[in-house]
């Protein structure tokens with residue numbers, strides 16, 4: 090941390106302090122527990138304070154990495170340029186929390202938490218709830234080093250990342266890298282696999298970033314569907330030796346009903362649906378089960394009712410064929426299924442005959458080769 094109380098009871102910030110040996114002769118105390126703090130003037134990390142013994146401190150002190158300290162410093166300096174009157178590490182007694190930075194943007198109080206270390210879900214939720222209770226908007230910014238890009242437009246996003254995404258009102262993930270001095274704004278996140286998601290990525294140099302824009306305005310998403318198509322392509326060429334239990338159940342069902350191996354799954358089970366983020370199952374799993382249900386009806390020339398497809402989806406969740414990423418309302422589930430069906434209509438695979446009643450308009454064609462299938466994938470997602 091950068092803040093401490095001096096012997097005279099004044100607040101003291103180490104931010105921008107020169108590595109003066111004189112500091113070593115003074116005494117500093119923790120604003121929360123009153124414990125004595127050591128001044129750390131190493132070469133690796135920015136000058137900062139640390140508890141001599143942190144056992145007695147009521148605020149759980151995470152050891153701060155050089156990356157974290159430098160990022161926090163840069164964010165604070167940036168917020169000073171944003172007319173946001175930032176306060177560094179203020180202690181909020183009511184909730185016993187100390188955010189990295191508090192700022193006021195457009196009359197709204199924000200707690201900016203720059204999170205670089207892994208954090209327990211309970212702690213994350215408790216902190217988020219604490220700020221809300223005080224009428225403060227929590228604004229989590231992830232240390233960019235915690236993000237791994239797996240392919241163009243793809244990031245490895247695990248449960249750790251998803252808690253930040255859920256906490257965001259627009260389901261975004263914001264990260265900052267003090268080395269490149271770039272914000273990365275990740276939005277329109279669509280999982281392909283459980284832990285690998287397609288998304289829109291905007292990079293913004295900090296000196297060009299507007300806090301108001303970044304924290305309150307809609308991003309300008311640009312999804313590169315050619316990258317989505319490439320992910321399908323990679324899937325089709327994968328050996329599929331190690332597959333999850335639910336993927337295996339889908340594989341068996343597709344083989345039994347359609348004589349289709351996993352690599353030959355139809356294009357229609359790889360539809361990028363934003364609301365589909367509610368599913369933890371890979372995209373082809375949740376869509377695969379629904380696709381089989383819809384085409385079974387379609388082949389019998391029976392109408393496909395939206396309510397029946399939704400019911401089927403709930404049944405598969407109950408049977409644990411499809412898993413959810415988080416508990417969600419019926420409405421949320423219904424939106425995901427609706428987006429999927431709407432896309433299939435847009436591509437001419439389904440046709441709506443009455444409100445929320447559909448028929449198959451395209452007989453599923455016999456696909457001869459993997460090459461044909463890859464060509465079909467490409468044609469489906471041409472922008």
Ligand SMILES: [Zn+2]
Pocket residue numbers: 119120121122123124140145146147148
């Ligand atoms: Zn303390």
